[in-house]
Amino acid sequence: METPKSSTCSSPIVKQPTLTPKAIIYQKYANKASYKIEEILGQSSQNGCPGLAVSQKGPSLFRCHLELPDFSIVSQPCKKKKEAEQLAALMALQKLGIDSLQSSLTEPDAAEELLSRLSFIFSSEFQSSLHPLSSHLKAVSYREGELSGSIPVSVLSACDAKLGNLCRSLDARIESNPFLSIPLILRAAVRLSELLVVSEEDLWIRRRNPYPSNAMPELANQQSDVTNGPLTEAVYIPFSLNKDVRTIGMNLSFKGYYLDVIAKELGVLNASKVLISRTIGKASSESRLYFSALETRNFNSKLELYNAEESDSDRSFNIYASYLLGQPVYGNAILASVAYTWRGAELFNEDVSLRSYFRMLVARMPDGLFKLSREALFVADLPRLFTTKTNWRGSLPRDLLCAFCRQHRLSEPVFNVVCNSDQDLPGPCKSLANEKSIMGFTSKPGGDVATFIPNQNEVQSFSCEIKVFSKNRNLILESSPVDNFMKQGDAVQNASLKVLSFLNLYFKQPCISLEELSLLGVKCNINCHSTCFLKEFSLCQVMHKVQQQSHLLRGHKLNLNHVNPYNGLISVENKQLSIQGTACGSLPSNGYLVSISYSVFLVSEGKKKQEILEKSDEFEFEIGSGAVISCIETAILQMTAGQSVCFYMGMPQSEVVLAASMNSEKVLSLLSSTPCCLEFSITLLRLTEPFEDRMEQALFSPPLSKQRVEFALQCIKEFSATSLIDFGCGSGSLLESLVDTPSSLENIVGIDISQKGLIRAAKVLNTKLEKLEAVMPRSMIKLAVLYEGSITAFDSRLSGYDIGTCLEVIEHMEEDQACLFGDIALGLFCPRVLVVSTPNYEYNVILQKSNLANQEEDPDDKEPLLCKFRNHDHKFEWTREQFNHWASGLALKYNYSVEFDGVGGIQGVEPGFASQIAVFKRNQQDPLRDSGLSAETENQYKTLWKWDASVS
Ligand code: SAH
């Protein structure tokens, strides 16, 4: 095993956890150190000469001025403010001759330090300090009888960070098993025999001579007469799986030593026989596990974790407590929040409820903290993508990953941002091959980033590599920096999200083999060092097995489907989905922000509502990002604002249910006695359209979508078209207008792959056509059909129509698919006229500016102005040049002519139209199938809805 000191890993980022230069400066100077950031605008790093080339735009750099009482330092320019500050601090430290990366103490030094720390702790000087340990010393001195003045050794290592650190530098194994510091401290204390009396057997240390009488101020609660104060609630975690975890009340305000009370609850003789864990949970938490030292008699032999085969000696292994702590715990354990504080001698104590215990268990899941941070354990899910900070709700992925590593006693993850700059990007495109390279990196997940920056010929993109190490610095996984983003922050957040999702996959099925695990990693672009990985998470496997066993033991089936708690039920529930309230307004789709209210009930057999588990008056999320469990999204996609829905689902892991409920005791007993399920009631409160739609409405009058429809109507008129196919008709915005507006059209067809959009289109068209029929029976439209299918497939029924439209669709397909569509449309469908519209990428600068004007800027996010795609479902957005290139090539290939036009903006004025439009016209009157494409004669499309005037 690699010890921290012998780590000679070549990677410069693998360092001992050390203080940052800034932290060292702070220790030394506190507020007397002042940092000022200077922004160097539009400066390229090679010519570090501010003010010279203001017109030459580039990303801003930052320099930090650090003022110290004796001198000041100016850092070199850095890309990030924080980097500049650290650099300035580092430069200052070098000037001061302080080595910030100081290696840890050598062994003999540490042993010496340990002795001196111990003798200091037992000095009368220490008695008068406000250190929590001094309160312990006072408390034990008030004990009656022979234990008077004896302090349990485990208190020493648990309550004094310095002792803990010294022990760790003496024995690296202490990192993973802190209780190994107990024999170390005992042995050191034996060497101080003049000062201390030690019982290695009974695990206590005492001062040989009493303290001078004046060095013994009274403990606050020693004076009080309270012998029966309110009981402090704690959680009792039995090692036996046949017994339920329960709460106990402890009388901690009595006259005596609180650890003796805990010892009594644990059934051990006195406080010296109690082991105290590090704090668990939040950073400020005082929650610790207390358990019997008797079960852990030989600290050394218990180093290795629980092994199922070793059943005899490990009969008392406490799996839940061990899982919670991340290190082996034997015997029954108590989770309590009680401690002496730094403020003085008063005893701090707080109730620990069953609910908080279960929340701690949930927080250990890779997605647990996210769900907890959203306060939506049943509804929230770890999103697949980090799109923008504004659309993200809950803790950020990077923070979640760091917290996860802390929870699981791993080292802080290492983030390595890779900057890719490409001189050729984006420039006017020269060839298709070149375009590919541009699009190649934007079409990946999270592609809400842009590749175009005006007036700048160097484009940078960022990707992020993440490495996760064990506490002992073994690499357990590394994710490759494959996805590129225009912002460093986005790269880091998305990479963190990917690692979390991978971990989540593992946690849902922890009993997987080494090979399966590596394979799972490969799929996520994660190189998983399976052996180390499984070793770190071995308790998860045990936990998983134990849970399954214990449920079998209890003789009833709780639906503990770990692979996906809600899968399987979705389709069933979906069929019975009964949506309440009348539909009005639009249905949400990808990119919409929706706001719902919901409640989740625990329902027992016979659909009897038992207990409210979770409730929210307003819960907001982005559709299509995977931010909620899939069946909720499925339901919401069929609802309009104001509608409600109610459905039932199977049980997720019982910890989740117990972590949510305010009445854990009742739920616990329910879960162990009756089969239960969950009832969800959801109301869709509000929808907010995606940025693209909002922007199209806010910035253009009439809205851009309307202008596109007008444009299409114009073309229909011009060519006296009688038949039309709308490729990618979505929810029918164009078809709807065609019904409203009298024209030469008689036969209209819409095709889309989205059934949801088509259903909405069908409803609207049906109502409109029926109304029209009632007022004007001889209206022009005789046939209207909606087909479900991909516009990259050909259906011979739709060949040779007068006009085809394809408005704002191609950018939703991968680039090669968009090209395929071009071939199929002009080579096989062969309409007389084809109108294709798509966003003009160059116009985004203008949208971005007006967007920024409306939004307050994020101060942490001061990166150079970059354009984003208008909608995160877009796989690409083309410049005029790219669009022209595609359309001209296509026209030539299939004997069409093509003209370029657009809506939003003015022809010939930079940067062109907001939506660019190509109008293809067939040169040949008779479409011949000489395109080389083989036309399938089958009917590729599924008819979803049909309106035939001659029949009705
Ligand atoms: N033309 C509509 C909808 C544009 S949104 C309007 O202007 O309002 C883009 C639409 O393209 C979506 O409805 C999506 O389902 C559809 N789409 C994406 N890829 C498709 C494909 N391969 N075949 C058919 N439709 C597709």
Ligand code: MG
């Ligand atoms: Mg679009």
